Amino acid sequence: MKSKYILIGTTAMVLLVTSCKKFLDQTPISTPTDATTWQSDGDANTGVAACYSLIRGAFNASIGYYAYGDLASGEFSSSDQPDFQKVIDFNLGAGVASTATDNPLLKLRLWTPFYTAVAQSNRALFFISAMPTSVFTGTSDEERIARKNKYLxxxxxxxAFCYFTMAKVWGDVPLVLENNDATASQQYxxxxxxxVLKQAIVDVNLAIKYLNWKDNGSSDRIVRADKGAAYALxxxxxxxxxxxxxxxxxxDAxxxxxxxxxxxxxxxxxxxKGQSQESIFEISQNTLAESYNAFVxxxxxxxxxxxxxxxxxxPVWHVNNSLVTSLYTDTADVRFKKGFISVSSGATSFYECIKYxxxxxxxxxxxxxxxxxxIVIFRLADIELLKAEALSAGPTADYNTALSLINTVRRQRNATPITGLTGAAVIQAVADERGRELFLEGHRTFxxxxxxxxxxxxxxxxxxxGEFAAGKTxxxxxxxxxxxxxxxxxTAFWIGKVN
Structure with missing residues (x-):
């Protein structure tokens, strides 16, 4: 299974660099092969593995996962790279020459890599649904049905994950659910x-229905979706x-x-390092075949x-020293002690995040x-603090339980519990704790x-x-x-503002 996952990842990356000639990027597995694949359990496994590889490629393009989720959040004060500085400044419509195909700002404004992943998900749903149960692995019909349902x-x-990501980044996006020869050239x-998010909820509820909880004995645990990943999404x-x-x-689930x-x-x-007991869902790149060149x-x-x-x-991206100082006030907090070091250039000192x-x-x-x-997408501390947000910001506030959840996380990080807060102060405390816990993990902007x-x-x-209300984010x-x-x-706010 792992070898097929790596193989399809290599194929997917080749496809991602293909020039875009249609609204949806080049199809991740060519239509002529569909008639000869999707015949066995291994074919279904390989087809679904491609979905994850294509998502990895979309997130790695111009550091997209962290550029969207962290770079404009205040975690970084500046960048020595001018186009990433524009992201920090929320100057997202800055001019980019159409010929500058390697420009990170241009790549970050393209959703085609995500639609390549969507196309593969659509293809997998279409063909796996049509496959007879008998071709799937298992010693009984019940096991073979469960195997087929796992892939679905x-x-x-x-x-659902791709559409949720795109809806957070771009708002309104074309919703493409069908798989046919006309899809790639059709205008949407x-x-x-x-x-879009209503459909994502429909999809994720089907995922919850079909998937089981984590299999600790599987080498693909956490890097392939299970019921826990679906509930987290x-x-x-x-x-x-x-x-x-x-x-x-x-x-709670x-x-x-x-x-x-x-x-x-x-x-x-x-x-x-990946696949810890805390992680719920990750994008795998912890093997040589999946990793990226650190010098690029x-x-x-x-x-x-x-x-x-x-x-x-x-560092090229300069961590915001003031934010780090304001977030990590407890000197015993391992998130600061182990997650950051200080580096100097002349008289200037920088914090450097060393999680990765x-x-x-x-x-x-x-x-x-x-x-x-x-790429750690969801983990338990994230979900516990998201529950704290729900309890403190929801219509029926439960500030005591929200604060208890914050302190559950803080105790595991050797940080002193927080006491004596209520009302809006708890809402802010949740946001601050998520900032400490999830620094440079793709969450803070959102x-x-x-x-x-x-x-x-x-x-x-x-x-x-006013710009926030108008949709500048x-x-x-x-x-x-x-x-x-x-x-x-x-995008509505950027009409007439993109050069």
Whole structure:
């Protein structure tokens, strides 16, 4: 299974660099092969594994997972790379030459990599549904049906995950659910984000129905979706929609499942090596076949790490020292003690986040290093703190339980419990704790968007309350996407503002 996963990942990455000639990018598994594949359990497994590989490729393009989720959140004060500085400044519509195909700002405005993953999910759902139960692995009809349902559940999960990601980043996006020869060339208008997320909830509930809880004996645990990953996704969708009652229920399903546990303080950094007892869902890249070259300029390692991990002396992305100082006031907190170091350049000192330092030298060649950290999407501390948000910001507030959840996490991190807070102070305490716990984990920008919706208080230095209400935090799409689709329109706030 693992070898097929790696093989399809290589294929997927080749497809992602293919130039986009249709609204949806080149299909991830070519139509002519569909008639000869999708014949066996192994075919279904390989087809579903491609969904995860394509998501990995979408997130790794111009460090997208962290650029969308962290770079504009205040975690970084500046960047030595001008186009990433524009993201920090929320200058998302800055001019980019159409010929600058490697420009990170241009890549971040393209949703085609995510639609490539959606297309593969659609293909998997279509063909696996049509496959006879008899071809799946199992010693009984019940086992073979469960095996088929597992693959269908994963395909529903990956499609829901892609649409949730795109709805957070761009708002309204085209909703494409069918799989046929005309899909790649058909023109689609943008679908209202509420309808996109409604479909994502339908999909994730089907994933919950079809998937089992974590199999601790599987080498693919955590990097393939299971029932816990589906419930975690549902909790985040509900929180994004402001449905805190639904969010609370989904969080409870994860917390009460007994499938996950918080890592002890001594092992906190093991979370980022991948597949820890705390993780719920990760994008796998902790093997040489899945990893990325740490020296490539547009990678997380190259932007955030210095010697002894890489050769640079100052991080390209400069951590916001003031934010780190204000968040981590407890000197015993292992999230600060183990997650950061201080580096200097002349009279200037920088904090450096070292969560992602699983760097390996290949063939004893110091000029060839690969980064082997998985992308941690959901983990138990995230879900416990999301439940705390639901309890403190929801219509029927339970501040005491919310504070108790905060302190459950803090105790595991050797941080002193917080006491004596109530009301809006607990809502802010939850946001701050998520900031400490999930620093540079792809959450803070979206956390602050939800916080501003609840408190109506400005959270972004470069987004005024009026701009926030007008949708400035949603990304524009690159004008090149209009060339083959006359039905597309620019993201509302950015109409007339993208050069």
């Amino acid at each position: 559940g994963e395909a529903y999960f990956t499609r 208008a943008r679908t209202a984000k509420a309808d 549902l909790a985040h969708i509900d929180a994004w929609l402001g449905d805190y009652a639904g969010c609370n229920t989904a969080c 994860v917390i009460n499942s007994g499938s996950y546990s918080l890592m002890p303080a001594a092992s906190f950094m093991d979370i980022y 300029y547009y990678t997380l390692a190259s932007q955030t790490l210095t010697s002894p991990y890489l050769n640079s002396t100052v 330092t699983n760097i390996q030298t290949v063939n004893n060649n110091p000029t060839l290093k690969v980064a082997l950290n998985n 956390d602050l968007i939800r916080l501003e919706r609840v408190t109506k208080e400005q959270q972004f230095d470069n987004v005024s309350p 949603y990304w524009p799409i690159d004008p090149n996407l209009f060339l083959n689709n006359s039905k597309l329109i620019q």
